[in-house]
Amino acid sequence: IAGITQAPTSQILAAGRRMTLRCTQDMRHNAMYWYRQDLGLGLRLIHYSNTAGTTGKGEVPDGYSVSRANTDDFPLTLASAVPSQTSVYFCASRRGPFTEAFFGQGTRLTVV
Amino acid sequence: DQQVKQNSPSLSVQEGRISILNCDYTNSMFDYFLWYKKYPAEGPTFLISISSIKDKNEDGRFTVFLNKSAKHLSLHIVPSQPGDSAVYFCAASAYNQGGKLIFGQGTELSVKP
DSSP, X not given: XXXXXXXXXXXXXXXXXXXXXXXXXXXXXXXXXXXXXXXXXXXXXXXEESXXXXXXXXXXXXXXXXXXXXXXXXXXXXXSOOGGGOEEEEEEEESSTTSOOEEOOOEEEEEO | OOSEEOOOSEEEEETTSOEEEEEEEOOTTOOEEEEEEEOTTSOOEEEEEEETTOSEXXXXXXXXXXXXXXXXXXXXXXXXXXXXXXXEEEEEEOGGGTTOOEEOOOEEEEEEO
């Protein structure tokens, strides 16, 4: 069982470019989440989805969009990257509200 | 507006002693709380959780305490081991508010041999 997989592992991106971070899980979890980790700020929720076909805004949604066309995939798109979006991005999933979440290995994104 | 706060960025303890990591929250609707451990260049891994109907949950060396009136939870690690050195995050979610999983800023624990 692979669990939850993120791609790419790392990326250097020119400012203004569009970028999609991929996240796939094979656990048939209902809920999925995207976080960014920045020094001193912890893990901040960008967007989430409680089930396929629905999405919601987290704490820092501006500049990001998500879609949840099916249970397994939850891509995160930066429409026009800016340097402040340089961060480590983590995708997570969990079966339901009173269960633990499982995390991917992260994507290190640098916007220059 | 930080709903989950870990006010201590770092903690250093001696091997074999107790480590106590603290977490405060502001949202009284939170009903499920979790602790995660994170090593550099890896994703966070789940440690232990507690629901709001309990005040204590224990799993081996790890115990989580919840004080709902104070909106405070803590993670106790006894005895601490050098391999416990990592960043620890607390997290919380509210079933009636969409189940968003909100994390604190993290506390870096260093266990000295």
